[in-house]
């Protein structure tokens with residue numbers, strides 16, 4: 001354990017990856033309040049929204065208003081997902097300083113999720129990245145279904161490596177290797193990192209896990225042991241993926257932060273602050289959230305069997 005990092009960077013994706021995949025529509029003002037609360041909790045990288053086609057994802061059609069409603073904070077970077085040049089036009093107009101582009105390691109998933117081949121998506125992103133860089137906007141790349149695809153099964157790590165390299169070469173400063181359906185286990189994580197890290201330095205790799213099978217945190221540990229120090233998570237464990245059958249929520253920020261702190265790893269994030277931010281959404285969608293942290297801190301008033309427990 002002595003080789004573990006002393007600090008990790010948490011990239012909060014709840015307002016985008018989380019809310020995009022919740023059934024209920026969250027009002028714009030609540031989204032803005034949620035994002036402000038996340039920043040107040042100490043999160044410094046927050047993916048606030050997505051400039052996807054509003055006809056495809058109406059829930060995020062208020063992307064420009066959300067960005068306009070956020071304060072300018074020296075320490076916090078708000079970013080937005082951008083699927084194509086049209087999305088970039090809206091992103092530039094909004095004044096956002098960081099964008100995220102996304103493609104998949106699985107051809108079938110790419111065509112179902114973004115409607116084009118991986119190659120076509122990369123060609124579009126070449127143009128998006130050139131224009132974003134000219135506008136002074138920094139770029140994060142996502143490789144989704146990087147470990148397991150719901151349609152194609154196990155993904156060859158060399159595909160993840162090749163796509164990651166392309167995204168970095170076109171101007172991304174970080175690539176998020178993403179377990180979109182939450183099916184990966186630590187051996188998948190290590191196998192993939194061993195190949196990808198030959199082409200992309202470990203400091204530029206982020207890991208994005210979903211908790212479908214409860215393996216997100218053990219996957220984080222595998223990443224930490226490999227030297228990865230950036231992890232994506234979503235307050236309250238919000239999210240899923242409408243194009244990935246069976247995907248449940250993202251790794252919950254409070255579960256990640258709790259575990260890091262207990263391991264002596266600093267995140268600069270307040271656990272209480274994250275739970276308070278998540279509460280804004282829980283109230284709006286009117287149901288308890290899925291994370292272990294949420295049940296522990298918010299559900300405790302309803303728990304207890306009322307009998308003497310000789311638990312072990």
Ligand code: MG
Nearest residue numbers: 017180208250
């Ligand atoms: Mg995701």
